[in-house]
Amino acid sequence: MEPAWTPLLLSLKVAGWATALDLVLGVAVGLALARWRSGARDIVDSLLTLPLVMPPTVLGYYLLVLLGRRGVVGGQLESLGIHLVFSWQGAVVAAMVAAFPLVLKSARAAFEAVEPQFEQAGRTLGLGETALFFRVTLPLAARGILAGALLAFARALGEFGATLMIAGNLPGRTQTLSVAVYAAVQAGDDATANTLVLVTSVVCVAVLLIAGRLVPQHSLLTSR
Numbered sequence: 001m002e003p004a005w006t007p008l009l010l011s012l013k014v015a016g017w018a019t020a021l022d023l024v025l026g027v028a029v030g031l032a033l034a035r036w037r038s039g040a041r042d043i044v045d046s047l048l049t050l051p052l053v054m055p056p057t058v059l060g061y062y063l064l065v066l067l068g069r070r071g072v073v074g075g076q077l078e079s080l081g082i083h084l085v086f087s088w089q090g091a092v093v094a095a096m097v098a099a100f101p102l103v104l105k106s107a108r109a110a111f112e113a114v115e116p117q118f119e120q121a122g123r124t125l126g127l128g129e130t131a132l133f134f135r136v137t138l139p140l141a142a143r144g145i146l147a148g149a150l151l152a153f154a155r156a157l158g159e160f161g162a163t164l165m166i167a168g169n170l171p172g173r174t175q176t177l178s179v180a181v182y183a184a185v186q187a188g189d190d191a192t193a194n195t196l197v198l199v200t201s202v203v204c205v206a207v208l209l210i211a212g213r214l215v216p217q218h219s220l221l222t223s224r
Helices: 005-035 041-053 056-067 072-079 088-112 116-124 129-157 161-167 177-187 190-214
Strands: none
Touching (some): 005 041, 005 088, 005 129, 005 177, 005 190, 056 161, 088 161, 129 190, 161 177, 177 190
């Protein structure tokens, strides 16, 4: 059995990369949905939120079909020498997809909560759309986005089902905290399992407390 800190460090790396990618994509898509005026908006939003409610094994199966060696995307990546299945990068993809809805919903709600008169004032002062976004819109929505990112980090840190299916359980390579807990229980190593569970619980509680302080006034899982 690997030392307890090995899966912890791997989980932090996977969750960190997944959250960073989700932050970029979630802000972009959240802004687009907040500004989009179409009857199809809620349908698109629902489809993008599916990983939040979909069984992890089903999500993992979809990822395998897509990213496996015979998959549409995976086959192309294999030809370029990029192997996602049974790699820590595959674990990043699994965690990123599972946690993405948390950033998306938070970003959309945060952007919709920005008062239009502030943006109009920026335009009146001669700001272009890019400068307006970075100097007015994004700072006003930052608290909600950051809270969503923290929740996404906690979700990525605890991802199990999809990660196990696409990245496997390779100690020191793809064995994240949640997978290590499963392996420890299967091996009857209660001491390691208890340590890993305690570490995971402390980190997740700390993240939730910080997220709650950032946006205490409304739920992060709903948008206006």
